[in-house]
Amino acid sequence: MDRFLFLTFDGLSRGAVYAAFALALVLIWRAGRIVNFAQGAMAVAAAYVAYSVTAVTGSYWLGFGAALLAGLLLGAIVDVAVMRLVDHRSPLNPVIVALGLVLLIQAVLGMVYGNEYLPARTPFSRSALAVGGTPVLSPYDLFVFATVGVVGAALVWIFTRTAIGLRMRAAAFAPEVSRLLGVNVGGMLTLGWALASGVGALAAMLIIPTELGLHPHAMDLVFVSAFTAAVLGGLDSPPGAVVGGLGVGLLLSYVSGYAGGDLIPLAVLALLLTVLLLRPGGLFAPVTARRV
Amino acid sequence: MSATRASAPPTRRAAVDSTGPGRSLPTLVRHLAVAAGVALLVLMASYQLDSFRNFQLATVAAYLCATAGLTVLTGLCGQLSLGHGALMATGAYTLALVQNAFAERGLTAGGLLVVSLVVAVLATVVVGAVVGVAAARLRGPYLAGLTLAVAVVVPALTVTFDGVFNGEQGLAVPVAPAPAGLGSYFPHERWQLWVATAATLLCLVLLANLVRSRYGRCFRAVRDDEVAAGLAGIHVARTQVIAFVISAGSAGLGGALLAVLAQSVSPGAFGLTLSLFLLMAVVIGGLGRLAGAVWGAFLLVALPDLTHSLTNLFTLSPATAQRLEGNLPLAIFGSTLIAVMIVAPGGVQGLLSRLTRALRARWPAGRS
Numbered sequence: 001m002d003r004f005l006f007l008t009f010d011g012l013s014r015g016a017v018y019a020a021f022a023l024a025l026v027l028i029w030r031a032g033r034i035v036n037f038a039q040g041a042m043a044v045a046a047a048y049v050a051y052s053v054t055a056v057t058g059s060y061w062l063g064f065g066a067a068l069l070a071g072l073l074l075g076a077i078v079d080v081a082v083m084r085l086v087d088h089r090s091p092l093n094p095v096i097v098a099l100g101l102v103l104l105i106q107a108v109l110g111m112v113y114g115n116e117y118l119p120a121r122t123p124f125s126r127s128a129l130a131v132g133g134t135p136v137l138s139p140y141d142l143f144v145f146a147t148v149g150v151v152g153a154a155l156v157w158i159f160t161r162t163a164i165g166l167r168m169r170a171a172a173f174a175p176e177v178s179r180l181l182g183v184n185v186g187g188m189l190t191l192g193w194a195l196a197s198g199v200g201a202l203a204a205m206l207i208i209p210t211e212l213g214l215h216p217h218a219m220d221l222v223f224v225s226a227f228t229a230a231v232l233g234g235l236d237s238p239p240g241a242v243v244g245g246l247g248v249g250l251l252l253s254y255v256s257g258y259a260g261g262d263l264i265p266l267a268v269l270a271l272l273l274t275v276l277l278l279r280p281g282g283l284f285a286p287v288t289a290r291r292v
Numbered sequence: 293m294s295a296t297r298a299s300a301p302p303t304r305r306a307a308v309d310s311t312g313p314g315r316s317l318p319t320l321v322r323h324l325a326v327a328a329g330v331a332l333l334v335l336m337a338s339y340q341l342d343s344f345r346n347f348q349l350a351t352v353a354a355y356l357c358a359t360a361g362l363t364v365l366t367g368l369c370g371q372l373s374l375g376h377g378a379l380m381a382t383g384a385y386t387l388a389l390v391q392n393a394f395a396e397r398g399l400t401a402g403g404l405l406v407v408s409l410v411v412a413v414l415a416t417v418v419v420g421a422v423v424g425v426a427a428a429r430l431r432g433p434y435l436a437g438l439t440l441a442v443a444v445v446v447p448a449l450t451v452t453f454d455g456v457f458n459g460e461q462g463l464a465v466p467v468a469p470a471p472a473g474l475g476s477y478f479p480h481e482r483w484q485l486w487v488a489t490a491a492t493l494l495c496l497v498l499l500a501n502l503v504r505s506r507y508g509r510c511f512r513a514v515r516d517d518e519v520a521a522g523l524a525g526i527h528v529a530r531t532q533v534i535a536f537v538i539s540a541g542s543a544g545l546g547g548a549l550l551a552v553l554a555q556s557v558s559p560g561a562f563g564l565t566l567s568l569f570l571l572m573a574v575v576i577g578g579l580g581r582l583a584g585a586v587w588g589a590f591l592l593v594a595l596p597d598l599t600h601s602l603t604n605l606f607t608l609s610p611a612t613a614q615r616l617e618g619n620l621p622l623a624i625f626g627s628t629l630i631a632v633m634i635v636a637p638g639g640v641q642g643l644l645s646r647l648t649r650a651l652r653a654r655w656p657a658g659r660s
Contacts, residue, residue: 035433037440085634091432092372096575097633099374099568104626110619114611220564224444227437235433265448269441276438277426 002134007257008250013141014207015249016148021203021226022233022241023155024196029235031172031192034083034094035227038101039200040219042078045105046071046201047208047218048113051120060123067201075197079190106216117213126210144206151199152242158195168192221265225252228272234282243283319504327493334489338482346481347553348593353488354549356589357495359573360582361542364499366571367580368508369535370515372432375423375439377567378446379416379540380547384557385450386415387548388463395466402468405552409491412548413541420540421533428532443567447559462558465551488549495545500582502538511535543570565622572629578641587640596621 021039028036036042049070054063078101086097124143128135159165170178171188179185203226208218229248233240248271255267275282317325338346362376390408394400423442427435450457457463470483502508510531513521522528551557573592578584599620603613636643 029433035437037436082630082634087633087637092366092370093633093637095372095433095436096571097630099571100626100629100633102626103565103568103572103622103629107619107622107626111615111623114615115618217564220444224437224441228441231434231437262448262452265445266452269445272438272441273426276430276434280429280434 003257006128006135007253009137009141010257011250011253012246013137013144013249014210014253015229015246016144017203017207017245018222018226018229018249019242019245020148020151020199020206021222022230022245023152023238024200024203025226025230026233026235026238026241027155027192027196027199029230030238031168031189031196032083033088033091034098035235036193036196037095037098037223038078038105039197039226040204040223041102041105041109041216042074042197043071043200043204044208044214044216044219045074045109046197047120047204047214048109050205051113051118051214054121060121064123064205067205068198071198071201072194074201075194076190078197079193083193084186084189109216113214113216115216117215120209120214122209140210147202147206151202155195155199155238164191221268224265224272225268228268228275231272231280231282232275234284237282237284240282240284320501323497323500327497331489331493334485338485343479343481346479346485348597350481350485350488350553351550352589352593353485353492354546354553355570355573355592356492356585357546357549358543358570359546359577359585359588359592360496360499361539361546362570362574363577363579363582363585363588364503364511364542365535365539366574367578367584368503368515369511369532371427371532371535372436372571373427373439373536373539374436374564374567374571375442375446376539376543376570377562377564378442379420379543380550380566380570381446381450381557381559381562382419383412383416383544383547384551384562385457385463386544387412387551388465388557389456391465391467392463400466400468402471405468405487409545409548409552413544416544416547417537417541420537420544424533424536424540427536428529439567440564443564447563450559457559460559462556462560465555465557467552467555484553488553491545491549495542496582499538499542503582507531507534569625572625576628576632576639578639578643579637581641581645584639584641595624599624 021043024039025035028034028039046067050063050067052063053066054060057063082097082101083094086093088094122140124139126138126140128138128141130136157165159169167178167183168188168191170181171183171185172192175185178188203222204219207222208214211218225248226245229244230241231244232247233242233244248268251271252264252267256264334349337349341349358376358380362373365371365373387408390411391405394404394408423439427438430438450462451459470478470480474483503511510521510526513524513526514528514531518528521531547562550561554561569592570588573588574585575588576591577586577588600617603616603620608616632639638646
C-alpha cells in the first residue's frame with residue numbers, strides 16, 4: 001500500500017509536467033492547426049540556456065527565469081522566421097519543417113555543449129517527506145505542483161479574462177473576420193507560439209532534473225508521452241490535456257514501479273495505439289461534423 | 293465504369309495506346325531495360341572504384357530501398373511516416389537472427405542470404421501491416437505522432453528484450469564471403485556492392501511498375517482527395533494500408549541490406565535520427581518521384597563524408613572536431629530540409645524537371 005501511495009504521488013508529479021507540456025502542444029494546435037513536433041527540442045534548448053546562466057551566475061532562479069524568457073523568444077522566432085513562410089495547404093509541410101527544426105536545434109546544442117549528459121540541479125530536495133511514517137511527497141514534487149498550477153491558472157486567466165486572450169481566441173476561431181475587426185491575426189499567432197514554447201520550456205526545466213540529466217535528446221520520450229497525453233484528452237481541449245497528462249503520468253509511474261522502467265517506452269506506444277484505434281478524437285472530443 | 297469501357301470501340305483504344313508519347317514499349321520492358329543499363333554501369337564502376345567507394349555505393353543502394361519505399365508512401369499516397377528507421381531496424385534484426393540461426397546449424401552457403409533477405413522483408417511486412425492498419429484511420433499529425441512513437445520505442449525494445457537482441461551491443465551478422473568462382477583475390481566490398489545492387493534494382497523495378505499501375509493511380513487519387521477517391525469507388529483505407537505495407541517491405545529490405553553490409557546490427561544505428569534522415573532525404577530529393585529517392589539516398593551517404601572532409605580543412609582541437617563531426621551533418625540536413633520546404637517544395641528532382649521543361653520550351657523557339 002505504501003508503495004502504491006508513493007507511486008501515485010510520483011505519477012501525479014510527473015503527470016503534472018506532462019500536462020504542462022501537452023498544454024503547450026494544445027495551445028499551438030488551437031492557434032494554428034499545427035502539432036509542433038519541435039516542441040521537445042525547443043524546450044531542451046531553453047533548458048540549456050538555463051544551464052549556462054546558472055553556471056555563470058550560480059543562481060538556480062536566474063537560470064529558471066532565463067529558460068522561460070528563452071522559451072518565449074524561441075517560440076516567437078520560430079513562428080516569424082520559419083513557420084510563417086511555410087505553405088500550409090498541405091498539412092504535411094509544417095510537420096516536415098518542424099522535424100527539420102528538431103534536427104537543427106539538436107545538432108546546434110550538440111555542437112555547443114557536446115552530446116553528454118550534463119547534471120541538472122533542483123532548487124529543492126527530492127527526498128520524500130514522510131506523512132504518518134509513509135514517504136509521500138518531496139518538496140520538489142510540491143514545487144512542481146505549485147508551478148504547473150500557477151501556469152495553468154495564468155493561462156486560463158489570459159484566455160478568458162483579458163482582451164489579448166479574447167483576440168487570440170478570435171484570431172484562431174475566425175481569422176478573416178478577426179482581421180476585418182482590426183485584430184492583428186499574425187501577431188496573435190506569434191504570441192500563441194511564444195506562450196506555448198514558454199510553457200514547454202517550463203516543463204523541460206521541471207522534468208529534466210528528475211531524469212538522466214541534460215542532453216540534446218532529453219525530451220524525445222517526454223515529447224512522445226506528452227503527445228499521447230494530448231491525444232488522450234483530444235488535441236483541442238486544454239482541460240483534456242491536463243487530465244490526459246495526469247493519466248499518462250500515473251500509468252507510467254505504475255508501469256515503472258511494478259513492471260520495470262525498461263517497459264515505459266512500450267507502455268507509451270501501447271497506450272497511444274489503443275487511444276488512436278478506439279477513440280481517435282480523444283476522451284473529450286466533441287461530436288465531429290462530417291468532413292468533405 | 294466497366295460498362296463504358298466495354299462499349300468503347302476496341303480499335304480506337306488500341307490506336308490511343310500505341311500513339312501515346314513515350315508509350316511505344318510496355319512499362320515493364322522499359323523499366324527492365326533501365327535496370328539492366330544501371331546494372332551494367334554499376335558493374336563497370338565496381339571495377340574502377342576502390343574498395344571504400346564500392347562500400348559507399350553499396351550503402352547508397354541499401355538506403356535507396358528505404359527512401360524509395362518512403363517516396364511511395366509519403367509522396368504518392370500522402371501518408372507521413374517517421375517510423376521507417378524502426379522498420380529498417382526490424383528488417384536488419386530479423387536478418388541477423390535468421391543468419392545466426394543458419395550459422396548455428398552449420399549452414400553457411402552464400403545462397404541462404406536470399407532466404408534471410410526474404411524472411412526479413414516478410415517480417416517487416418507483418419510489422420508494417422500492424423502499424424498500417426492503425427495508421428489508415430489517422431490523419432496528418434496523428435499519423436506522424438504514432439510513427440514518431442514507433443521510431444522512439446523500437447530501438448528501446450532491443451534493450452528491454454536483451455536476451456534476444458543483446459541490448460546496446462547488438463548482434464553480429466555472419467555473412468558468407470564472395471563465391472570462390474570469382475577468384476581468391478576478389479574484394480569483399482565489390483561482392484557486397486553486387487549483392488546490394490541486385491536486391492535494390494529488383495525492389496526498384498517492382499516499385500516503378502507499381503507506381504505506373506492501377507495501384508499507383510489509386511495512391512495518387514487518395515493523396516489528392518480522399519473523399520473524391522472514395523466516391524470514385526476506391527477503398528481509401530485499404531489503399532493506405534497497401535501503401536504502408538509495400539513501403540514497410542522496402543524499408544525492411546533496406547535495413548537487411550545495411551545489416552549485411554555492416555555485418556552487425558545495433559540499436560544506435562536505427563534511432564529517431566535515422567527516421568528523420570530518411571524523411572529529409574526523400575523531401576530534399578523530391579517527393580512524389582522515385583528519381584527523387586535516388587538523389588536522397590546519395591545525399592545520405594555523401595553529406596557526412598563531405599562534412600568530414602570540411603572539418604579536416606580546419607585545425608581544430610580533437611574534442612571540437614569530434615563534436616562537429618557528429619553534429620554538423622545533422623545541422624546541415626536540418627537547415628536544408630527547412631530551406632527546401634520553404635523555397636523549393638519539389639526538391640532536387642522538382643527543380644530538375646522544371647529546368648528541363650523550361651529548356652524544352654525554349655529550344656524549338658530558338659530554332660525556328
